[in-house]
Amino acid sequence: MSKRVRWRLLLIVLVVAGMIAGYVAMGYANARREWIGSGKPTLTDALKKGVRLGLDLRGGIHLVLQVNTIDAVKAERDDAAEQLQTQAREQGLTLGPAEYPSERSFAIAVTPATDERKLDETVKRYLPDWAVATAGGKWVFTLKDLPLRQMEDNSVSQAVETIRNRIDEFGVAEPLIARQGKDRILVQLPGIDDPKRVKDLIKSTAFLELKLVTGGPSTDRAGLLAPTAGQVPPNLELVEGAVAAGQREPTYYLVQKTAVITGRDLKNARPTQRQLGGNAVSFFLNAAGAEKFAKTTGENVGKQLAIILDHRVKSAPTINERIHDQGEISGSFTPEEANDLALVLRAGALPAGLTYLEERTVGPSLGLDSIKKGVTASIAGALFVFGAVVFYYRLSGLNAVLALILNAVMLLGAMALFGATLTLPGIAGFILTIGMAVDSNVLIFERIREELRAGRAPKTAIDNGFSKAFATIIDTHLTVIISAIFLFQFGTGPVKGFAVTLILGLLISVFTAVFVSHTIFELVYGRRQHIDALSI
Amino acid sequence: MELFRQTNINFLKYKWLAIGASWLLIAVGLFAIFVQKGLKFGIDFAGGTQIAVRFAQRPDLDHIRKILDSANLGDTGIQRYEEPEKNEVLIRVQQQRQEGRDVSHDVQNALRAGLLGPAEDASKLDLNREGRDTLAARLVAADPDHVSGRPDVTPADYYGRIAERIIAHRSETGIFRSAAEFDRLPETSGPVREWLKANSYPGPFVLLSAENVGPQVGADLRKKAVLAVFWSIAGMLAYIAIRFRSLPFGVGAVVALIHDTLITVGLLALFGREFNLVVVAALLTLVGYSVNDTVVVYDRVRENQRTPKKESLESVINRSINQTLSRTVLTSGATMLVVVALFFLGGEVLNTFALTLMIGIIVGTYSSIYVASAIVVIWKDLRGRRKLQVVPAPKPAAPVSPSPASGKKKKSGRR
Numbered sequence: 001m002s003k004r005v006r007w008r009l010l011l012i013v014l015v016v017a018g019m020i021a022g023y024v025a026m027g028y029a030n031a032r033r034e035w036i037g038s039g040k041p042t043l044t045d046a047l048k049k050g051v052r053l054g055l056d057l058r059g060g061i062h063l064v065l066q067v068n069t070i071d072a073v074k075a076e077r078d079d080a081a082e083q084l085q086t087q088a089r090e091q092g093l094t095l096g097p098a099e100y101p102s103e104r105s106f107a108i109a110v111t112p113a114t115d116e117r118k119l120d121e122t123v124k125r126y127l128p129d130w131a132v133a134t135a136g137g138k139w140v141f142t143l144k145d146l147p148l149r150q151m152e153d154n155s156v157s158q159a160v161e162t163i164r165n166r167i168d169e170f171g172v173a174e175p176l177i178a179r180q181g182k183d184r185i186l187v188q189l190p191g192i193d194d195p196k197r198v199k200d201l202i203k204s205t206a207f208l209e210l211k212l213v214t215g216g217p218s219t220d221r222a223g224l225l226a227p228t229a230g231q232v233p234p235n236l237e238l239v240e241g242a243v244a245a246g247q248r249e250p251t252y253y254l255v256q257k258t259a260v261i262t263g264r265d266l267k268n269a270r271p272t273q274r275q276l277g278g279n280a281v282s283f284f285l286n287a288a289g290a291e292k293f294a295k296t297t298g299e300n301v302g303k304q305l306a307i308i309l310d311h312r313v314k315s316a317p318t319i320n321e322r323i324h325d326q327g328e329i330s331g332s333f334t335p336e337e338a339n340d341l342a343l344v345l346r347a348g349a350l351p352a353g354l355t356y357l358e359e360r361t362v363g364p365s366l367g368l369d370s371i372k373k374g375v376t377a378s379i380a381g382a383l384f385v386f387g388a389v390v391f392y393y394r395l396s397g398l399n400a401v402l403a404l405i406l407n408a409v410m411l412l413g414a415m416a417l418f419g420a421t422l423t424l425p426g427i428a429g430f431i432l433t434i435g436m437a438v439d440s441n442v443l444i445f446e447r448i449r450e451e452l453r454a455g456r457a458p459k460t461a462i463d464n465g466f467s468k469a470f471a472t473i474i475d476t477h478l479t480v481i482i483s484a485i486f487l488f489q490f491g492t493g494p495v496k497g498f499a500v501t502l503i504l505g506l507l508i509s510v511f512t513a514v515f516v517s518h519t520i521f522e523l524v525y526g527r528r529q530h531i532d533a534l535s536i
Numbered sequence: 537m538e539l540f541r542q543t544n545i546n547f548l549k550y551k552w553l554a555i556g557a558s559w560l561l562i563a564v565g566l567f568a569i570f571v572q573k574g575l576k577f578g579i580d581f582a583g584g585t586q587i588a589v590r591f592a593q594r595p596d597l598d599h600i601r602k603i604l605d606s607a608n609l610g611d612t613g614i615q616r617y618e619e620p621e622k623n624e625v626l627i628r629v630q631q632q633r634q635e636g637r638d639v640s641h642d643v644q645n646a647l648r649a650g651l652l653g654p655a656e657d658a659s660k661l662d663l664n665r666e667g668r669d670t671l672a673a674r675l676v677a678a679d680p681d682h683v684s685g686r687p688d689v690t691p692a693d694y695y696g697r698i699a700e701r702i703i704a705h706r707s708e709t710g711i712f713r714s715a716a717e718f719d720r721l722p723e724t725s726g727p728v729r730e731w732l733k734a735n736s737y738p739g740p741f742v743l744l745s746a747e748n749v750g751p752q753v754g755a756d757l758r759k760k761a762v763l764a765v766f767w768s769i770a771g772m773l774a775y776i777a778i779r780f781r782s783l784p785f786g787v788g789a790v791v792a793l794i795h796d797t798l799i800t801v802g803l804l805a806l807f808g809r810e811f812n813l814v815v816v817a818a819l820l821t822l823v824g825y826s827v828n829d830t831v832v833v834y835d836r837v838r839e840n841q842r843t844p845k846k847e848s849l850e851s852v853i854n855r856s857i858n859q860t861l862s863r864t865v866l867t868s869g870a871t872m873l874v875v876v877a878l879f880f881l882g883g884e885v886l887n888t889f890a891l892t893l894m895i896g897i898i899v900g901t902y903s904s905i906y907v908a909s910a911i912v913v914i915w916k917d918l919r920g921r922r923k924l925q926v927v928p929a930p931k932p933a934a935p936v937s938p939s940p941a942s943g944k945k946k947k948s949g950r951r
Binding site (some may be wrong): 056059064066192193194195196197199335336339355356357358359360361362363364365366367368369370373374376377378380381382384385388389392424425428431432434435436438439442443446450453471472475476478479480481482483484485486487489490491492494495498499502 | 539542588590638640641666667668669670673674677703704706707708710711742743744745746747748749750752753757760761763764767768771772775779813814816817820821823824825827828831832835836859860862863866867869870871872873874875876877878880881882883885886889890893
């Protein structure tokens with residue numbers, strides 16, 4: 001064995017061993033991360049987990065949500081109008097009721113009696129983000145562009161944070177929660193087998209308010225508003241409750257507009273079982289919330305307190321005594337619902353509603369099926385190719401088969417090391433790589449045959465074959481890699497997996513088909529002084 | 537063994553015939569797309585909902601259709617999926633008018649209500665539906681193995697593992713067909729099985745997959761797919777232009793590429809295959825493959841042009857094609873073997889993917905000879921004639937007639 005061949009061999013062994021070691025190491029790391037229960041992952045577990053599986057093989061959910069940022073803007077608008085009214089009242093200014101011409105603007109009627117200079121000062125001081133215009137006895141307030149954009153932006157990042165908190169509390173291994181573009185959020189949860197529950201968990205706004213009841217409950221909406229001539233008084237609001245059994249209309253509550261406490265005042269929440277049966281959620285307030293709560297409940301013993309979740313009255317218990325820092329939300333909850341409500345209350349409310357734009361769920365059994373089929377097809381395809389190559393090129397064909405097997409092994413190792421995800425199209429890409437990697441061997445072998453036909457000695461023919469085919473091999477690889485790069489750019493999940501597999505596989509095939517195959521030839525024929533014929 | 541030992545086939549003799557055949561194929565494809573039935577977009581591009589379920593019993597499709605019709609979902613389509621003995625059904629629901637409706641959930645609920653009847657107690661768990669977490673939570677609450685007092689176990693972990701095993705068992709067997717199967721669950725204690733039989737039941741189906749694509753995402757994906765195909769073709773043009781520094785070669789390769797893509801898409805439409813993300817992936821792979829094949833011939837042509845022999849371009853190209861013929865056939869053959877394996881064994885998702893590549897490999901191999909190479913010959917031919925001013929450049933208006941224009945061109949001999 002010449003020194004050159006020895007070095008080449010050493011390099012090949014090192015690279016391949018490195019890839020295998022990398023695969024096993026990643027396998028152990030992945031297996032340990034997902035390990036539940038006692039014991040330690042064995043080598044078999046590690047071998048199964050070397051390459052991360054995509055959602056389509058592993059099962060799980062892929063969601064694209066849109067944040068309805070307009071909700072947050074509306075909330076800000078209502079807050080601003082409310083604040084202006086409060087400040088004006090404190091300064092003795094008389095203002096008409098607020099009107100809402102659009103999501104980002106409100107108008108307030110100004111009477112001749114209003115001190116406009118004072119109002120202007122108040123606005124400048126408390127509503128700096130709002131542009132003011134006067135029109136027909138009204139002051140129209142519009143949220144300025146910059147604060148509007150900031151608000152929309154904030155509501156999206158806040159929604160991402162909230163969803164992340166909820167998913168973390170729920171406990172999902174390796175979740176992906178990422179902002180996509182202006183107002184979209186991508187959520188990928190592998191291994192989830194109960195899509196409905198997780199979807200509800202993510203989507204529920206979980207906006208909790210506790211407000212004092214001043215009227216109702218009643219199914220008679222008009223009757224409730226009769227004392228105020230059918231109008232909801234400015235400091236109150238009408239909130240729907242549940243539809244009681246046997247009723248068609250929901251029950252309505254008239255409650256104070258200003259909440260006693262909101263979800264922001266919570267310290268903790270947990271599901272509880274009630275003594276009479278049924279499930280409930282207990283919540284605990286932080287210091288500031290507890291202070292407010294104790295004061296209000298102490299002053300309003302005997303009155304009803306509405307517990308409002310996402311603008312719907314869940315229950316309205318009567319205040320029996322001054323309450324300090326805890327309360328209970330009851331309703332007809334299943335154990336899971338109680339658990340999930342407690343979870344979302346702990347994780348915080350969403351700043352705006354969400355809409356599902358795209359949803360892809362793969363059940364665990366489909367993933368298993370896909371793996372089985374993909375692997376069967378791959379093995380069959382590989383055996384076909386191996387058979388054809390050996391049949392056509394004899395011993396040189398064996399050389400190619402060895403190179404292809406090394407290619408496959410190294411591809412697995414590379415995917416593990418790069419943390420690439422194997423998807424169902426990725427399996428197809430894997431086996432397609434084998435089909436295309438043969439191309440390099442074919443190009444080389446055909447060249448060697450040509451050289452032999454032209455009367456060259458076998459050793460010269462081998463060397464010439466490799467060097468002449470090299471430029472073409474680079475060309476053929478580059479063309480497919482270029483298109484795979486565009487594919488990667490374009491693709492979502494499974495398709496991206498295909499592109500990655502293809503690119504890695506082709507890069508590796510340059511090494512195996514050119515370097516490894518050549519070394520094998522040199523190993524076999526290099527020692528002999530004289531070769532009569534190549535088996536090709 | 538050798539299939540082609542120093543062949544000397546005059547491929548380019550038939551180039552006009554081949555070009556005619558190409559136009560015919562393209563016309564058939566375009567007819568299928570624009571006149572006949574159009575491209576059948578999958579939900580990736582068209583939007584809508586697609587749900588695959590596996591039933592415990594052989595499903596009565598008419599009954600299912602009736603159930604779905606009464607659920608007020610708009611147009612629905614139902615078809616069997618994979619092998620019939622697996623009782624798998626694919627349900628399609630058209631795009632809803634507004635974003636956000638949870639159609640897949642509505643469909644499942646309608647099916648469950650329609651197939652189950654009022655007999656099953658709502659408080660019981662549907663073991664073919666519930667996931668690990670819910671099952672584990674219920675087991676912890678019921679505690680059939682009485683582990684809650686024991687110091688050495690945490691109930692959540694203990695029942696979590698049992699629930700995991702039960703769901704894994706379901707995934708492996710496909711579906712729980714009857715409550716009697718609960719008795720055969722591996723690694724569960726008697727009390728757990730009894731609890732399962734008393735508090736749960738095997739529902740009528742298991743959800744295999746559910747996909748819901750809203751109108752916005754559908755439109756986005758369509759745009760992205762078109763852009764990806766466009767840019768990869770542009771990328772190929774740039775590559776060839778840099779690599780070969782020759783306009784006719786670049787044009788030849790890109791025309792061949794567009795030719796392959798058009799014919800493949802057209803034939804997919806003709807076969808009524810669904811056009812989805814995975815098919816676009818196959819098309820983009822094809823873009824690479826088609827150029828790959830062309831480049832091998834081109835490389836050879838350049839190499840042969842370097843030897844200073846007096847030989848017409850057509851003859852050089854013919855010689856190059858013959859020299860690379862064995863490689864072309866072998867490589868296409870090997871890739872084809874793999875793709876055929878995927879086509880027959882890879883399952884539903886990979887089936888159209890494999891078909892796309894099958895068509896593409898055949899057309900791509902052919903086009904590297906008869907489109908890419910032929911264009912180079914015709915191009916140089918026309919330019920040669922114009923230069924020599926022997927005859928006014930004839931327009932190849934009637935490409936169908938093969939003989940008169942093809943055989944005799946010795947004018948562009950040098951270079």
